Amino acid sequence: MPKLWNDTIEAHRQAVRDAALNTAAALVAAHGAASVTMSQIAEKAGIGRATLYKYFPHVGAILSAWHERQIDAHFARLVAIRDEPAEPEVRLERVLLAYALIHQERVQHHHDEPYGAELAALLHPDEHVARAQQHLHELFRELLADAAAAGDVRGDVDPAELATYCLHALTAAGGLPSKAAAERLVAVTLAGLRQPG
């Protein structure tokens, strides 16, 4: 088959997958996992039931795939912000804020949807999550090492330990009510990273 045809098939597969993931997550968040069936997902997504079963064996598998896609999208967002050209300190601050806002949006979403908290509880930490946490730690560690080399971050604590500090401190954004509060959290977290006077 010519390459173009392969691309078309791949794009079609991706579109079917995406429709299944979006529909499943929205149905579970709105009605609870117990009431959502493969047939409903197929119907709402505009796919045949048999086709859906070719992609996923059950609702749980769709939700897992949705969760992986969310994690990958969040990570890609942080990488894109990191790669915008700027001074190390500015890049660090932008990534810290983006990470805080991801946490805030996520918790907000759990509150807004009737079964949002249930959906979150269904998504168990698995290997994909553990690997993503490692990549995240590595991304923060490198940013902090660059900023330390530029003299913008304290040099008396290993960048790996500072990365652990940042990743934990910023999850606090999940409990904060506004973007302004998330920005204050980033300012406080950043102040902890500065060279002691």
Added chain:
Amino acid sequence: MPKLWNDTIEAHRQAVRDAALNTAAALVAAHGAASVTMSQIAEKAGIGRATLYKYFPHVGAILSAWHERQIDAHFARLVAIRDEPAEPEVRLERVLLAYALIHQERVQHHHDEPYGAELAALLHPDEHVARAQQHLHELFRELLADAAAAGDVRGDVDPAELATYCLHALTAAGGLPSKAAAERLVAVTLAGLRQPG
């Protein structure tokens, strides 16, 4: 009955309860929840099986009670440290360090015991945990407000938000390998709390 006799009975009840909690938690951490029975717990704790059933209906109930006792003991430790007379900044630093070390010890314990992680996973966040989190937040908020009034902590961010920051930042101690690393984490977290220059 005279008061002394009531005290004796109460002390006896407490001793039976404590023996059951300690034994159940140790057995589950060593052998896994699936293999631990009420009979084993009674035997190892030196209590009759029928007596144990008068206190707890099943192993899960004993583990829940054990978890509550752990949480209360941790909170009591922080309150005791808070109540030692000292300047607000010193009290704040001591409580931050104690909280970080509690997290570190807990995660360490999960790693040391063959089924320590399983035990931790069995202990679901419940109402008792949620209430304890609120009390913890209140304790930190008050310490931070005192230190802010004394000029030792930044006044540009609400003590409640700073408390949320501290509680999250310090959980990072769970991933740090040594007491020295936990102390560095406390130093970094405290630096975030200082009045910006």
